[in-house]
Amino acid sequence: xxxxxxxxxxxxxxxxxxxxxxxxxxxxxxxxxxxxxxxxxxxxxxxxxxxxxxxxxxxxxxxxxxxxxxxxxxxxxxxxxxxxxxxxxxxxxxxxxxxxxxxxxxxxxxxxxxxxxxxxxxxxxxxxxxxxxxxxxxxxxxxxxxxxxxxxxxxxxxxxxxxxxxxxxxxxxxxxxxxxxxxxxxxxxxxxxxxxxxxxxxxxxxxxxxxxxxxxxxxxxxxxxxxxxxxxxxxxxxxxxxxxxxxxxxxxxxxxxxxxxxxxxxxxxxxxxxxxxxxxxxxxxxxxxxxxxxxxxxxxxxxxxxxx
Numbered sequence: 001x002x003x004x005x006x007x008x009x010x011x012x013x014x015x016x017x018x019x020x021x022x023x024x025x026x027x028x029x030x031x032x033x034x035x036x037x038x039x040x041x042x043x044x045x046x047x048x049x050x051x052x053x054x055x056x057x058x059x060x061x062x063x064x065x066x067x068x069x070x071x072x073x074x075x076x077x078x079x080x081x082x083x084x085x086x087x088x089x090x091x092x093x094x095x096x097x098x099x100x101x102x103x104x105x106x107x108x109x110x111x112x113x114x115x116x117x118x119x120x121x122x123x124x125x126x127x128x129x130x131x132x133x134x135x136x137x138x139x140x141x142x143x144x145x146x147x148x149x150x151x152x153x154x155x156x157x158x159x160x161x162x163x164x165x166x167x168x169x170x171x172x173x174x175x176x177x178x179x180x181x182x183x184x185x186x187x188x189x190x191x192x193x194x195x196x197x198x199x200x201x202x203x204x205x206x207x208x209x210x211x212x213x214x215x216x217x218x219x220x221x222x223x224x225x226x227x228x229x230x231x232x233x234x235x236x237x238x239x240x241x242x243x244x245x246x247x248x249x250x251x252x253x254x255x256x257x258x259x260x261x262x263x264x265x266x267x268x269x270x271x272x273x274x275x276x277x278x279x280x281x282x283x284x285x286x287x288x289x290x291x292x293x294x295x296x297x298x299x300x301x302x303x304x305x306x307x308x
Contacts, residue, residue: 023081028088030122034115036061036090039081048131048306050080051119052089053112053147055138055159058098061089063137063272071290072272073137079299085306086129088119105211109143109219116147124151133306136160138246138271145227154306156236157228159246159271162253166192166220169207180204191217225257235261236305238298240269242276244283262305269295 023039030036041047052073057065063073077087093115097103116134123132133154136144141160148155161168166188173184180201187200187208194217200208207216228235235258239251248265255263268275273294276283286292 021078021082022084023078023086030090030118033093033096033111034090034118035096036088036119037077039077039087041081041084041086044084044086046128046130047084047086048133049086049088049123049129050077050133050135050156050302050306051116051123051144051152052077052087053116053134053136053140053144054089054092055140058092058094060091060095068287069290070272070274070287070292072274072294075294076135076137076273076299079294080302080306083299083303085133085303088123090115090119106214108215109222112139112143113146116143120147120151131306135302137273142222142224142227145224145231146222148231148233149227152233154234154236155231156238156302156305157224157251157254158238158273159240159243160224160237160250160254161246162224162250162257164220164223165216173204177203188220191220225253228254228258228261231258231260234305234308236264236301237261238264238266238301240266240271240273240295242268242270242283244280245271264301266295266297266301269298273298 022043023041026038026040028036028038054063054073059065061073062071064071073089077089081087093111094103094107120132123129131153133156134144134148134152135156135158136142137158138160141157144155145157170181170184173180180203183201184204187197190197191213196210196213237251237254239246239248241248251263255261268277270276270283270286272287274286274292275295276286
């Protein structure tokens with residue numbers, strides 16, 4: 001039996017290596033903050049370009065963090081570029097700072113928007129793309145939504161929240177420990193006024209520590225529902241039914257705020273775009289399982305929307 005299993009494993013490996021790659025890859029530095037990878041289809045003289053914006057945390061261009069490797073953004077980019085759509089994905093600026101050992105403690109949410117705009121402006125100036133699309137994943141959905149107000153042709157929210165970050169946190173605290181809700185709201189009220197505060201639940205120090213509060217101030221000023229309501233370009237909102245971080249109800253908030261958006265729900269897709277047949281344990285473990293494939297239905301929906 002064992003030789004047969006080894007043969008099957010070898011065959012699968014050979015099949016994987018034999019799959020055709022229809023693009024070329026180029027590492028590209030947009031500016032001192034934005035380093036990424038451009039995938040260019042081999043068969044297109046004026047391709048559509050999708051700029052992929054990463055989720056929260058020190059997330060690199062491939063969708064990975066120090067203790068979380070799934071290559072989800074790399075797989076997303078390659079899946080699109082194999083369908084004749086150029087892609088650019090980039091490291092969040094804090095990734096570069098961590099690698100150099102020089103983390104800027106004053107980083108703000110607006111810095112992420114600045115970096116997204118820098119990427120958009122760079123590729124617009126190249127004047128070789130027939131269309132520029134922004135795809136924001138998780139936190140990147142909001143970053144991309146702000147950056148898409150001008151100068152892009154389509155916007156895609158992928159597992160993006162429909163609420164501002166303060167309301168997201170309050171909802172989570174309500175479910176976890178209702179006794180902390182009043183103090184949490186009071187702390188956010190101070191931040192909304194631009195005032196630092198020491199009056200917050202100590203259990204939430206990772207959210208409200210004094211060095212994090214300026215970042216939270218800059219993040220919570222953006223309301224996804226208000227922003228998407230005023231977005232005039234074609235918009236696609238996608239969520240998965242197995243998303244542990246952003247439930248389908250968040251995507252519905254975005255859809256209900258936009259009269260023009262296309263809305264797609266993918267059965268059993270989780271937050272890192274994998275199909276999960278089992279329960280929460282499988283779902284959680286998948287965040288660090290780079291052998292998984294991202295949802296083929298997701299690629300189909302994205303390609304159909306982008307090429308429409």
